[in-house]
Amino acid sequence: MENILNLPSDSDIKKVLKKDDKELPGVVQVMGKMLSLCNDPNTSIGEVAKLVETDPGIAVKVLGIVNSSFFGLRSRVSAISEAVLFLGLDEIKKICLGVTFFEKMVKSGQRDHFDRTFFWRHCLGVASLCHAIAVEIGHPYPDEAYTAGLLHDFGKIILDRSGRVNYTDFFNNAYNCTTPLVEAERDVMGIGHDDLGAYYGHRLGFPDKLCLAIQYHHRRFGDLDICQEDMQLICIVCLADFLAWTQGLGPVDAISPPTLQAEVEKNIRLDRIDFEAVIQKMDEEIKNTARFYDFEFPSSEQYRANLLKANLKLSSINADNFSHREEEVDKNQSVTASITAPHRSLEPKKILSATLEAICQDFGFDRVYILRVVSPLRRLQVVECLQQDGFSDHLASQYISMGEADNGFLQCMRNKGPVVVNGLLPGEKEVLERFSVSQMLVVPFCSQDKVIGLLGMDYIVSGKKIEPGLFSSIAIVANELGLAMENASAYKKAKSASLHDGLTGLLNRKTIDELLNKAFVKAADDSIPLSVAMIDVDHFKKFNDMFGHQAGDIVLKLIAKILKKMSRPTDHVGRYGGEEFIVVLNNTAPDKAVVYSERVRKEIEHLGRLLSKRFPGLGLTVSVGVSSFVEDLKNQEALVLKADKALYKAKESGRNRVVSG
Numbered sequence: 001m002e003n004i005l006n007l008p009s010d011s012d013i014k015k016v017l018k019k020d021d022k023e024l025p026g027v028v029q030v031m032g033k034m035l036s037l038c039n040d041p042n043t044s045i046g047e048v049a050k051l052v053e054t055d056p057g058i059a060v061k062v063l064g065i066v067n068s069s070f071f072g073l074r075s076r077v078s079a080i081s082e083a084v085l086f087l088g089l090d091e092i093k094k095i096c097l098g099v100t101f102f103e104k105m106v107k108s109g110q111r112d113h114f115d116r117t118f119f120w121r122h123c124l125g126v127a128s129l130c131h132a133i134a135v136e137i138g139h140p141y142p143d144e145a146y147t148a149g150l151l152h153d154f155g156k157i158i159l160d161r162s163g164r165v166n167y168t169d170f171f172n173n174a175y176n177c178t179t180p181l182v183e184a185e186r187d188v189m190g191i192g193h194d195d196l197g198a199y200y201g202h203r204l205g206f207p208d209k210l211c212l213a214i215q216y217h218h219r220r221f222g223d224l225d226i227c228q229e230d231m232q233l234i235c236i237v238c239l240a241d242f243l244a245w246t247q248g249l250g251p252v253d254a255i256s257p258p259t260l261q262a263e264v265e266k267n268i269r270l271d272r273i274d275f276e277a278v279i280q281k282m283d284e285e286i287k288n289t290a291r292f293y294d295f296e297f298p299s300s301e302q303y304r305a306n307l308l309k310a311n312l313k314l315s316s317i318n319a320d321n322f323s324h325r326e327e328e329v330d331k332n333q334s335v336t337a338s339i340t341a342p343h344r345s346l347e348p349k350k351i352l353s354a355t356l357e358a359i360c361q362d363f364g365f366d367r368v369y370i371l372r373v374v375s376p377l378r379r380l381q382v383v384e385c386l387q388q389d390g391f392s393d394h395l396a397s398q399y400i401s402m403g404e405a406d407n408g409f410l411q412c413m414r415n416k417g418p419v420v421v422n423g424l425l426p427g428e429k430e431v432l433e434r435f436s437v438s439q440m441l442v443v444p445f446c447s448q449d450k451v452i453g454l455l456g457m458d459y460i461v462s463g464k465k466i467e468p469g470l471f472s473s474i475a476i477v478a479n480e481l482g483l484a485m486e487n488a489s490a491y492k493k494a495k496s497a498s499l500h501d502g503l504t505g506l507l508n509r510k511t512i513d514e515l516l517n518k519a520f521v522k523a524a525d526d527s528i529p530l531s532v533a534m535i536d537v538d539h540f541k542k543f544n545d546m547f548g549h550q551a552g553d554i555v556l557k558l559i560a561k562i563l564k565k566m567s568r569p570t571d572h573v574g575r576y577g578g579e580e581f582i583v584v585l586n587n588t589a590p591d592k593a594v595v596y597s598e599r600v601r602k603e604i605e606h607l608g609r610l611l612s613k614r615f616p617g618l619g620l621t622v623s624v625g626v627s628s629f630v631e632d633l634k635n636q637e638a639l640v641l642k643a644d645k646a647l648y649k650a651k652e653s654g655r656n657r658v659v660s661g
Helices: 010-016 023-039 045-053 056-066 080-087 089-106 116-137 142-151 154-162 167-174 181-188 193-203 208-216 228-246 262-267 275-293 300-323 336-343 348-363 408-415 428-435 468-499 509-526 540-547 549-566 590-610 636-652
Strands: 367-374 379-387 399-401 419-421 440-447 450-458 530-537 572-577 580-586 622-628 658-660
Touching: 010 193, 116 142, 116 154, 116 228, 116 275, 142 208, 142 228, 154 167, 154 193, 181 193, 193 208, 208 228, 228 262, 228 275, 348 367, 348 379, 348 450, 348 468, 379 450, 408 419, 408 428, 408 440, 408 450, 419 428, 428 440, 440 468, 450 468, 509 530, 509 572, 509 580, 509 636, 530 540, 530 549, 530 590, 530 636, 540 549, 549 572, 549 580, 549 590, 580 590, 590 622, 590 658, 622 636, 636 658
Parallel strands: 622 658
Antiparallel strands: 367 379, 367 450, 379 399, 419 440, 440 450, 530 580, 530 622, 572 580
């Protein structure tokens, strides 16, 4: 088994961990002892209770969780052994293991920027999902799956506590990394958390199957010579890790999503899992324990943004798998292209085009089109049409007026189901004549349970009759189309959010740097004037100290609005960090940049006078440093540095002024 694990050597570990962390072995040993007790079927509750009660912090938290409203005990429990009578030994073991891991590994020795609470929320989520999935698929040991989920990422804690490379610094750089997190760890830290976790797990006597799950939950593992039960355990952790990320419960608040290995679909019947029940169970458990670990459940915005990315990733994986299969004649299997087609892009036009092509291919219609709902005018407009082998715009100007009369189009939208329009109801015959067909199938697609359009299909060439047997399959495709359009909208919002500062709505530093780089190159190549204004809020710390951080946030938002209002569409306005802002003034000479900056300074000074009663004792002003492109500047960093030095002079000269560098 050790060969299968392919563990790093002791010398490899010494190269990546600090020598002076004497506390780490003891902490890990406590974890190992608790895990050993919890995994031993012959362990008595007295042994578990004795270990828990040696640490008052662990004992208090365990009893707090046991007595929470989630378990609904009629009377409060004051001892671990007593809790077993109500919840059973297995449930108490799970709680004790989780609390010990948190107190001894997660909470202890915390660094500043690696968010251990965010990480712990992920561990609990994956553990709960693992247990629920194991139950769903009939795995013989759901409690083992829970343990594997809880500890799958514990190598990250060791890296954070003892890595020679500061894990905080690593994360600051990893946010800009396009490779998976574990690969970035190998490059920067010298080892991945999966290998490090498996190494320590093996040293502490973790069961081999647990070490395998820790080491291979990010790797391909189909060629491992292990039993089906152990293979399935790795699959459970992989799937749970992926599902947790889709629910906004990733291990960190960013970084690329985990990949879902092909082995998962080969070893787990995904169609037999009630994912709604699995997610609901996790939600209940996490929400119950959240207050004991001081974290919040993800917001709906976080959930939707992560769900979007996960849906696309999963669709990509499924599409890739399908592309390697032999084509099936059976129609139930050939519908695959239509189901996955909507998820192959984030651009609405490409989504619609791919869906129409797939429907023509899978169902054999001569013509397929998209009818967009134009709500105020109570009509439908053709926005995309595919006829046989090519897209056509000859229907693009066609409108279908729904009027007040009840017809197939209205029934389709009202009942949210497929309808065959055959000319028997008011207004239908005239539409069919314009489309040169005797029948038309319309199927709605929705976003957030609201009909946003209809899929229209007909046999304009062959004249065949539309068969009702197609309805259910096409309805599935329409549902996927609705989800894809919804995802595209969410992606557009998420993409915008990734470019902007969350507090002020201005461009964030990364985006500003990219835009400034382009502007600098253009200025250097084409001799176009370029200036930069660096703006800093005077005495900003006093706003936070005297009136609280909310007051500081208000000030930053107000200044951001002024900067946006007073800047041109061709300028780029961003928050550069803290209370510092930057404006990239394209095609702006030095004297004009100073004029602009002085106008901004006066406007904010005026705002400060208006706010004097709201923030008594503090006047809101800003200092501004201005720099402009000249030929001897080597790069954009030099241009920003020049403005920053001018800003420093403005501060040193008494603040509330503009200085040009």
